[in-house]
Amino acid sequence: MTTTSSAPGKVYLFGEHAVVYGEPAVPCAIERRAHVTVSERDDDRLRVSAGDLSIDGFTVEYSGATDDAPDVDVPAPIVEAAMGYVDEAVEQARDAANAPGAGFDVEIDSEIPLGAGLGSSAAVVVAGIDAATRELGVHIDARELADRAYQVEHEVQDGQASRADTFCSAMGGAVRVEGDDCTTIGAPDLPFVVGYDGTSHDTGELVAGVGALREEFGFAADTVSAIGDLVRRGEAALADGDVETLGRLMDVNHGLLSALGVSARTLDNMVWAARDGGAVGAKLTGAGGGGSIVALDDGDGAETALSLTPDCEEAFRAELAEEGVRAE
Numbered sequence: 118m119t120t121t122s123s124a125p126g127k128v129y130l131f132g133e134h135a136v137v138y139g140e141p142a143v144p145c146a147i148e149r150r151a152h153v154t155v156s157e158r159d160d161d162r163l164r165v166s167a168g169d170l171s172i173d174g175f176t177v178e179y180s181g182a183t184d185d186a187p188d189v190d191v192p193a194p195i196v197e198a199a200m201g202y203v204d205e206a207v208e209q210a211r212d213a214a215n216a217p218g219a220g221f222d223v224e225i226d227s228e229i230p231l232g233a234g235l236g237s238s239a240a241v242v243v244a245g246i247d248a249a250t251r252e253l254g255v256h257i258d259a260r261e262l263a264d265r266a267y268q269v270e271h272e273v274q275d276g277q278a279s280r281a282d283t284f285c286s287a288m289g290g291a292v293r294v295e296g297d298d299c300t301t302i303g304a305p306d307l308p309f310v311v312g313y314d315g316t317s318h319d320t321g322e323l324v325a326g327v328g329a330l331r332e333e334f335g336f337a338a339d340t341v342s343a344i345g346d347l348v349r350r351g352e353a354a355l356a357d358g359d360v361e362t363l364g365r366l367m368d369v370n371h372g373l374l375s376a377l378g379v380s381a382r383t384l385d386n387m388v389w390a391a392r393d394g395g396a397v398g399a400k401l402t403g404a405g406g407g408g409s410i411v412a413l414d415d416g417d418g419a420e421t422a423l424s425l426t427p428d429c430e431e432a433f434r435a436e437l438a439e440e441g442v443r444a445e
């Protein structure tokens with residue numbers, strides 16, 4: 118048998134980094150999905166092929182058992198990171214289905230660039246656990262899936278993970294995450310535009326950098342709590358469908374993330390290009406350092422301005438994905 122699931126990537130409307138310190142965050146799922154296809158093997162091995170996991174304009178084509186040394190010419194850390202998530206996702210599926218000896222062929226096909234703040238790893242993990250459990254004849258609901266996917270990220274990222282990405286990818290739509298408290302919230306169909314600089318970042322390193330800043334300069338903690346206040350204000354604007362205020366708050370959020378040292382020249386250039394192109398607001402999304410920005414613009418000015426910006430490798434409009442994980 119063969120089973121395929123898909124799950125969406127996400128952008129942060131507000132609240133990344135501060136969410137690590139217990140403040141709320143609002144990520145939104147976007148219509149860029151990771152598809153994972155699994156078929157059960159008759160031994161206990163795991164064989165993974167992952168075409169089109171693009172990073173730095175580079176395509177990973179890995180095909181090999183995870184317990185063998187990769188025999189392809191791709192940077193080891195990329196293969197290791199991607200395969201670490203798949204290994205742990207399969208482990209969760211084995212546990213959920215009470216099938217410790219199950220082996221799989223796994224094929225990953227993702228439209229979400231890796232390590233770019235767009236939730237690629239969460240989408241692969243959520244879709245992977247869903248496909249592998251269904252392949253074993255077990256159905257787990259989206260909340261349990263989100264929880265198991267969070268355990269995977271927590272494990273692979275050495276404890277540096279919030280529930281935001283995995284919950285958002287499993288449930289779809291806009292969500293609110295504050296500590297262990299995760300809820301779906303209503304949102305209008307926001308006119309997201311994404312700019313991607315073609316690079317990837319190390320989320321763990323960036324999270325650690327904010328921690329170090331807070332330790333050295335106590336007042337950086339005030340910046341983190343200001344982000345929390347902004348998110349609460351943003352939730353009200355979201356409920357009212359007040360896109361103008363959402364945009365202004367995104368601009369403030371970007372400034373506060375800059376103050377925490379997680380922006381980058383490429384991200385700032387893309388943020389300004391989007392604003393100059395007519396976006397009502399723009400900010401970096403995810404851990405920062407490089408990767409992606411998200412803007413709100415219901416015309417095509419921001420997307421055009423981004424595509425003319427040398428630091429922007431790819432600009433695209435991203436619809437809110439109402440549906441989270443789904444069987445394909």
Ligand code: PMV
Nearest residue numbers: 133134234278279320403404
């Ligand atoms: O860049 P991403 O998609 O890994 O997002 C990281 C978001 C942080 O708030 C910085 C960390 C987290 O786990 O919430």
